[in-house]
Amino acid sequence: MNSDVTDFASLAPAYPELLLAVGALVLLLLGVVINKERSDVVSLLSMGLLLAAGVVIAVMPSDGIIFNGLFISDAFSRYMKLIVIGGAVLALLLARNNSEQHGVHKYEYSVLAVLATLGMLIMVSANDLMSLYVGLELQSLSLYVMAAIKRDDPRASEAGLKYFVLGALSSGMLLYGASLVYGFTGHTNLGAISAAIATEGRSIGLIFGLVFLLAGVAFKISAVPFHMWTPDVYEGAPTPVTAFFAMAPKVAAMSLMIRLVMDTFEPISRDWQQVVIFLSIASMVLAAFAAIGQKSIKRLIAYSSIGHVGFALVGLSSGTQVGVEGVAIYMAIYVIMTAGLFACILSLRTENGYVENIDDMAGAAQARPFVAAIMAVLMFSLIGLPPLAGFFAKWQVFLAAIEANLYVLSVIGMLASAVSAYYYLRVIKTMYFDEPKTQFVAVPGELNVIMAASGFLVVTYYFTLGNPLTSLAQTAAGSLF
Numbered sequence: 001m002n003s004d005v006t007d008f009a010s011l012a013p014a015y016p017e018l019l020l021a022v023g024a025l026v027l028l029l030l031g032v033v034i035n036k037e038r039s040d041v042v043s044l045l046s047m048g049l050l051l052a053a054g055v056v057i058a059v060m061p062s063d064g065i066i067f068n069g070l071f072i073s074d075a076f077s078r079y080m081k082l083i084v085i086g087g088a089v090l091a092l093l094l095a096r097n098n099s100e101q102h103g104v105h106k107y108e109y110s111v112l113a114v115l116a117t118l119g120m121l122i123m124v125s126a127n128d129l130m131s132l133y134v135g136l137e138l139q140s141l142s143l144y145v146m147a148a149i150k151r152d153d154p155r156a157s158e159a160g161l162k163y164f165v166l167g168a169l170s171s172g173m174l175l176y177g178a179s180l181v182y183g184f185t186g187h188t189n190l191g192a193i194s195a196a197i198a199t200e201g202r203s204i205g206l207i208f209g210l211v212f213l214l215a216g217v218a219f220k221i222s223a224v225p226f227h228m229w230t231p232d233v234y235e236g237a238p239t240p241v242t243a244f245f246a247m248a249p250k251v252a253a254m255s256l257m258i259r260l261v262m263d264t265f266e267p268i269s270r271d272w273q274q275v276v277i278f279l280s281i282a283s284m285v286l287a288a289f290a291a292i293g294q295k296s297i298k299r300l301i302a303y304s305s306i307g308h309v310g311f312a313l314v315g316l317s318s319g320t321q322v323g324v325e326g327v328a329i330y331m332a333i334y335v336i337m338t339a340g341l342f343a344c345i346l347s348l349r350t351e352n353g354y355v356e357n358i359d360d361m362a363g364a365a366q367a368r369p370f371v372a373a374i375m376a377v378l379m380f381s382l383i384g385l386p387p388l389a390g391f392f393a394k395w396q397v398f399l400a401a402i403e404a405n406l407y408v409l410s411v412i413g414m415l416a417s418a419v420s421a422y423y424y425l426r427v428i429k430t431m432y433f434d435e436p437k438t439q440f441v442a443v444p445g446e447l448n449v450i451m452a453a454s455g456f457l458v459v460t461y462y463f464t465l466g467n468p469l470t471s472l473a474q475t476a477a478g479s480l481f
Helices: 008-033 036-059 075-094 107-124 129-147 154-185 190-200 204-220 229-236 239-246 248-264 266-293 297-317 321-347 369-383 389-403 407-433 445-459 466-478
Strands: 064-066 071-073
Touching: 008 036, 008 064, 008 071, 008 107, 036 075, 036 107, 071 075, 075 107, 075 239, 075 248, 075 321, 075 445, 075 466, 107 129, 107 248, 129 154, 129 190, 129 239, 129 248, 154 190, 154 204, 154 229, 190 248, 190 266, 204 248, 204 266, 229 239, 229 297, 239 248, 239 297, 239 321, 248 266, 248 297, 248 321, 266 297, 266 407, 297 321, 297 389, 297 407, 321 369, 321 389, 321 445, 321 466, 369 389, 369 407, 369 445, 389 407, 389 445
Parallel strands: none
Antiparallel strands: 064 071
């Protein structure tokens, strides 16, 4: 087979990935050479490298399918890649002032973050089952090490081991599904698989392959019943690593699921819709009730993230362009809210360490009124109260579901959202109405900036980010239809 890459210009759709691949190797060499105490230089360069890749995507858009059909660049992949890169940069920024306390003051952490982001970009642009798996494993292997990077902490080691074992299980399911799809269609290219299904129709083996494939991806987005790793890994991993897990990887995995079901398996939409609806309902309902009894703030956020994946899947369940547009908007707003939430958590530090339990946040409104106010705004937004950004995110996905006549799914989603309000309001009540137990230390400047920006965008979403984001999401979703 002759290569379709004839010169450097023909690689234009993959320029961001090439930039990150070369940059990660350079940063690795730089980290080995320079003094380990200057890992902050590698961290700054990593953020600069990721931002440069984002600028290339935004300023030099290039559509096309290269590497003999393995890699695709279109409006949808560019939109999702920008959110992934934004989430990765924010997560690295969150770790800047507290890296030593969390054990992430090593140059390897920043290099791993860049490699994980590279894997996510490949996942978003995957146009073949093989490139899909390569991207997913590059991301996963980096994340396993990041979870256990604080080697002297038994909880972090346990989190990394659990993530690795369960991640290997999910990879096995995904590979089994991919092999079944290949066996019953004769293709690994996503476009060729779609054409084969349209021509030959569905078969039991293909449906099994689809289910296993979706199960593997569902693990990556923490959808129920493949969520079991999330609370333990979120709680055990260092908080900046948890912030990274909660943002960029979820967006990449959701992009992968959207491309698989809306493009590759579009001819059998009735079959995958049943799977996605089940994942959505199970995620929303389990998260709403399981989070109520949580005492750890990180475990509560873990269940919150599971619930929000369920809400995003409500839009995907519709199988329409409006639904994909809703998911695209939802993921962007989710990253903004999550970045602000983790900035608030990292801001609540006492002389003895960072706040881990919800009860330890008692009286934060008196000691740190700005942090408490931003966290309260973000909690109201996560509930979905108007006119905050979270309301518009849920509005978009429920609107798509109602237009597709998925009334039962919509009602279950709204009830789950009402139940989830309890545990979000409990955090606000603890901060504003309980007696202070501890004294909090000063908040670093970077965290103040992230909290202020996140709070501003969440409150003024309708007037600032609403129209541009909706326009970009429409263009992105339109490229899949």
